[in-house]
Amino acid sequence: MNTIDGLREALIKADYTTDAVLERIGEAGQEGLHRNCTIPARDALRGDDSPLATLIKLFPLNRTVDAGQAKAALPVEALITEGLLEPVGDDQVRATVDLRPYGFEIGSDQASDGRHKLAGDQEIGDANYTRQWDGWVVSDPTPGLDYQTTPTKPDYVLGVSPASTTLAQLTIDAHVGSALDLGTGCGVQSLHLSTHADRITATDVNPRVLKLAHLTAALNQIDVDLRKGSLYEPVEGDKFDLIVSNPPYVMSPPTGERLIYRETEFTGDGLVEEVVSKSADHLNPGGVCQVLGNWAVTDQPWEDRIAGWVPEGCDLWVIERERLDPYAYIEMWLTDAGLVGGPEWEAKYREWLDYFDQLGVRGIGMGWITVTNAGRTTPDITIESWPHEVQQPVGPVIAQRQTDISRAQASDDQLLSANLKLRSDIVQESLGAPGAEDPQYIVLRQHAGLKRALQVDTALGGVLGACDGTLPLGVIMDAVANLLDADPAEQRGDLLPKIRSAIAEGYFESL
Incomplete structure (x- = not known):
């Protein structure tokens, strides 16, 4: 038995699932983790040396545990060899990664084979979403746990985030022959795609991402063609029925210091423009590209700017869900980088403000972009703001859009x-x-x-x-x-x- 198979067997044996973990740490523990505080969950686990408790302490809570307890829950020596665990002193171990259960619900007509049994933690309003999938996601440990703010390392691999779950809920879930997970990160979109795509290709520029995304796919027994490279370079000449991307869209100054999971060397919102404008080159007829992104709001109407990104002959549907002024945007991302309270805070803040001023950025829009290779004589270009409540998932609404536009025309x-x-x-x-x-x-x-x-x-x-x-x-x-x-x-x-x-x-x- 190889290391991944042994790890999977241990996780299953310990009932390391979303529902089991949430039940074990209780509501207070869950709320604490939302605040990046582990103390409520640790209190809930006090005195519990079971394999499930040990896994929770090791991974979501990122605590050191007794080596004997770890060996009762996991193939410790093999995981140390793989670099997923490391010894601490003579009698303790800790995890070098975050490995946590991830669940979601799918429609009864999505599952492509009997492998997909499901267990979800998301609220789905559509009555057709009746089946559940249960698996695991491998990423880097959550930074800032218990408010220990330290700068995030450049090649950090983000785990499941609100952005990644939002993209998953946006994604059209109809069966497709081929799908591209552009900028895969920890691989969460590929897990969702595996329920309704025959073939999945995933790309990323970060070698550490590809390592952890491979672990995510292998643990879940998902076949993903992982390729290293920037944007569409690794899939030159390939076409897909569906492209999904939560790209590194943060518009930070080009200082040479960047966090790969969120920033690139593109100027302003140039990365999102590139993903959108080049998408048609990689879409089959009728194919769809769905992007979660940011865009600059300048003196030019933002609708006109983004309309200029649409590939020739394609429909474009942009929904702005939120808009921030530069100050709020900068504070959000400097906090994300672990710079709160540090000596660099104000200098970095001013650096970002100067950059936005040079680019004429008056605000930052955040939302959803859908490009469809519709082949219409008169493509539909719809760009709108909709900051109001929606019922997730909205993937079925986006899927229905093409039919509705045809009927309206x-x-x-x-x-x-x-x-x-x-x-x-x-x-x-x-x-x-x-x-x-x-x-x-x-x-x-x-x-x-x-x-x-x-x-x-x-x-x-x-x-x-x-x-x-x-x-x-x-x-x-x-x-x-x-x-x-x-x-x-x-x-x-x-x-x-x-x-x-x-x-x-x-x-x-x-x-």
């Missing part, structure tokens, strides 16, 4: 003859002063996906409310016009653009 005659059906989760809300006879606003609100809200007047509300799939749109529009004593032709001219927009924004079910 239909001719007037095709649209008027279509039997449209409003989504079942949509609720009408009336807003107005208490006691008023008529509402001031009527809103149709989605209660799933992006949870959009559409303000409607009497005519539009009447037409949409009658779209139950039984009558053509043209018949409904004429009937509403007659009820309102309106000219049918004039009302069609007024309402059709609004209905096209509602179709594109996912207000209707697919028939």
Whole structure:
């Protein structure tokens, strides 16, 4: 039995799963780890020498443990040889990596074979997400545990983060033949892709990343073609059905000092532009590239800047989820680098401010970018801000987008003859002063996906409310016009653009 097989067997034997770990450390322990404090979890484990407790102490808590207890839980000598554990004195060991359970839920039609049994820790609202996957992710230990802030090493390998789970929830989960995990990091996106992609290629420029991503894949018995190199260089000439990327998008000054997992030598948001603009060269017809990224907000309208990145003939959908001013952005990333309270803090802060001033950066947008090699005569370019609550996962909404755009671009005659059906989760809300006879606003609100809200007047509300799939749109529009004593032709001219927009924004079910 090789080292990885022995390690996997030990993890399974100890029931080292997401649910078991969370239950064992309790709510206080979980909340403490969210704050980077291990004391509540350590208190929960006090006096417990079981293999599960030992694994929790070694990895998520990054504590030294008694060598005898470690040997009862793991193949210690083999792991020391592999460099995953190291001796401390004569009778203790500690982990050089963070190895922790990772779970997520998948749709019942995703699993490609019987290997994928699942166990998740994420809240999924869609009723189709009924199966669970349980595995492990290998990364570097969490920096700053118990508030011991030290500078992060340049080749640090980040573990599962809010950004990586967000990208996983954005990802279209339909079955694909080939997928590219661009800038794989610890390999978490490849785990998700393994549930619905036949072939997975993963790239990264950091050799340590590739080592730990290999361990992640091997532990989970996932076949991943790992390649070293920057961006698309390792896949020159290759095309994919799906590309996902959480690239090192942080816009830091080019000082020569950088953390590989988050920064590059590109100027400003040049890295994200490169990922987006070159994506079509590596997409099959109908293929999709999904990117989590940052972009600079300058005096030029940000929508115009990003629209200039879209590859020729491709659809582009950008959703800005958050915007920070330079001060908040700088503080966030200097804190991430472990510089809080250090002597370099203000000097580095000023260095970043000067850099942003040179580039004319007034703010930083953060959000989701989807490029589709749609092959349309008139590509759809949609760039919007949507900072509001969404229901995760939104991958199904993004997948549906192509169908919705095609339907929205239909001719007037095709649209008027279509039997449209409003989504079942949509609720009408009336807003107005208490006691008023008529509402001031009527809103149709989605209660799933992006949870959009559409303000409607009497005519539009009447037409949409009658779209139950039984009558053509043209018949409904004429009937509403007659009820309102309106000219049918004039009302069609007024309402059709609004209905096209509602179709594109996912207000209707697919028939």
